Amino acid sequence: MNSLPSQALSDSPDVGGCYQVGAQNSQGSVPEKAIKTESWGFSGGAVVKNLPANAGDRVRALVREDPTCRGATKPVGLGCSARQLAAHMALRGVYGRLLSRGPSLRVLRSWSSAATQTEKGGKTQSRSAKSSRPEFDWRDPLLLEEQLTADEILIRDTFRTYCQERLMPRILLANRNEVFHREIISEMGELGVLGPTIKGYGCAGVSSVAYGLLARELERVDSGYRSAMSVQSSLVMHPIYAYGSEEQQQKYLPRLAKGELLGCFGLTEPNHGSDPGSMETRARHNPSGRSYTLNGAKTWITNSPVADLFVVWARCEDSCIRGFLLEKGMRGLSAPKIEGKFSLRASATGMIIMDDVEVPEENVLPKASGLAGPFGCLNNARYGITWGVLGAAEFCLHTARQYTLDRIQFGVPLAKNQLIQKKLADMLTEITLGLHACLQLGRLKDQDKATPEMISLLKRNNCGKALDIARQARDMLGGNGISDEYHVIRHAMNLEAVNTYEGTHDIHALILGRAITGIQAFTASK
Template sequence: MSGTFSKIKHAYHLLKSIDLAALSRLSEKVDLSQVMQAVGKMDDNQLNGLMKMLSGSQGKKKELPPIDGDFYDLSAKLNEEDRALQLQVREFMEKEIKPIVNEHWLNASFPFEIIPKFRELNICGVTYSGYGCPNRSFLMEGIIAMEMARVDASIATFFGVQSGLAMGSIYLLGSEEQKQEWLPGMQQLNIIGAFGLTEPEVGSATAGGLTTTAKREGDTWVLNGQKKWIGNATFADVTIIWARDLDDNQVKGFLVRKDTPGFSVEKIHDKMALRIVQNGLITLNNCRVAESDRLQHAGSFKDTAKVLKMTRAGVAWEAVGCARGAYENALDYTRQRKQFGKPIAAFQLIQGHLVEMLSNLTAMQTLCYRLSELQDAGQLKDEHASLAKVFCTLRTRDVVSRAREVMGGNGILLEYNVARFVADAEAIYSYEGTKEINSLIVGRAITGFSAFV
């Protein structure tokens, strides 16, 4: 008897939930007597499910949690000033970069119109003291890199070359006169810099195998050779060129000004990743550079490595940003995309992928946070930066792969953003030291044996 009463009660609520006009329209499409017979055969669980479905059809929208890749709320550890800067950078990337990024990525073009807007953020040389630089923490530098890469890794790379590699070389290894000449203008993006280390035939072996040479002739140095994959090279005002001194076989750095005779740049085309970054093939043909433009405190590759150690942490943060952008875009997509009558985010297999992505992302964020703490405390070692670079770029590849997977065929379309993250993750994985080279740096630290050839 109680079961019959329960069904009558459900039927009453069911009829109450349907207005007469809708019932009349429905009767033109289906046999209502058959519908009522089917309802009468339902058990309580089935009737409850039907009521929930009808409630949803009446415009009651489920309130979903916010989309936020910072699952452990690491941003809460920032002070008020740093948190405000983080949000300022995020707003800039969302407002100024996101609307134009896919078009420029597709066309392999750089949005030069953003440079004046970029200047207003006042974040170039963020960790340096003096010369107009903000003198903020390395943690803040990492978070800025993450926020940029969360929208576009190419813009993050442009910033990393300008603020980190180019300005960093001058800040760490230049004379006071060189710092005064270059850093204020670079900080304001009135002067654009590039960093020329990698060569067509020399990538991982730069420590001892540079083929670009430097020969001193009085107060002039003559440079010969080529550099490849040099970001910003096609429009840089100054390029840091690393060359092997023919007299002592040591690596030295030179400030090569744009339009210097013997210095030419050819844009590298047909890249599948970081297409907005203007990478160049630099040719130095008896390029003459004054002694006053030699980095005065760069006497060996150990000095070059100081710059790379400082910036490698930033690459790990870029990997975090790339993964976060892919995860957040994928999560948003799965909550909107419907199959079989409900959002695909409601299916177990999709949730499994999302949780794997978030797990990797959260591990990467916490690792990089600690890495920046070590850097701010002056305790960062080569192996610390290398481990972060290895782990984060590896995990990013996994995150972007899963993001593309949960989006199905739409995952390969630029308009859904994730395809760009999938491609760009491959470049982040390789530059500033491959997985193998960085692994050997860590391996040497933990075993006491060098496995380098």
């Protein structure tokens, strides 16, 4: 694993959790003299190792800050066997090997809230319930944790461990060098988190809320990583599951779920972004050859340079838009990489070029006709984004909080200034409201009551608020805010793209405006 430079380690944020690796005393706590923080700068917690005693007062203060950060019990999931975990997520045997860290790993405090897991009922119980007077916990202001099921908590906590232990150490250099690690998709496949809401075909079949929690944990690390998972799950696996034939589902879904195949989704074109109905990509039917010939180009396509399977939307001779499954290696198909991105640098983005690509009839999605097909996929992906961006925002809040507590200016911590506290309060408010809205939307989605307008409302709101929070956090870190070692500038740059793709901020405003007024206003002349 790649660790951060010493400057980043010394200034890394206390973001609400600490992990102890190494020796414990008979009570299961860590001797205070043996504490030192080695942080990856993430919102999943600081890693506490049994290292020399000159660790610094801030780390000892980190443990003293919360008495529950010593000798607490493991949350469900981290000490479980692979078999127990598989019962909840339909995961494969490699799952346990991926996440197992042996008896030396002990979680001292969960990241997200004041809620703890009760062993008997499988429900969450607030720590403050032990006292007669409720206490406010800024890490979970409205007790989101208590609204989650035991399975959802298990899935989230297990995936969080993977994200922080396996992804966070990679992201700094991956972003600097503009490198996408293809093996991440295979690892996610081994964990069972690809196409997680799909039932059957090797998929986990979990709730929409669980899917949202996965997106939140992944984007807490990086929006590019979450984008790769979103495309695979919502834009490739979902259309095959929703619009494909049984033969297509059997052929592709199990391999996509395992991460053996990586897919991409081609809708946006060089001349048509927010107006996909004007697409220029054409599909000509060849009845004698039982095939279609595709010509055209797609651009800004996540995963395309490394994709094995391409879900492409094209206009047929009858003017109907249909979906096609193209495979890597088809003659006339190429996917050049787009270089020089300042955003989403850790994901692969490119084009799809089709020059007389022959696609057999059996590769047409039979249940998709018109723009309803691709829009159904986009709404599924947008739902995951509404959760994901708040993970990035949470990282920025926690980083800004700890930085302003540690940074001394004019003899006092920056956090003592009213302006700083007001900014932190604004951040916390927007994140809290956004998360509870996501939870409600997820429950409605599982009840088949969610509408595209609901998803547009939250995609627009949460992306915009997350971008504002990242920009504000960058400013609060001063000059250090532009250093990638603190990660905030990376989140800010990523969220610029996330605010644009899957429907821009303004396009979603027009969707909502149409719902409010009954008048479509996408063009001034119509």
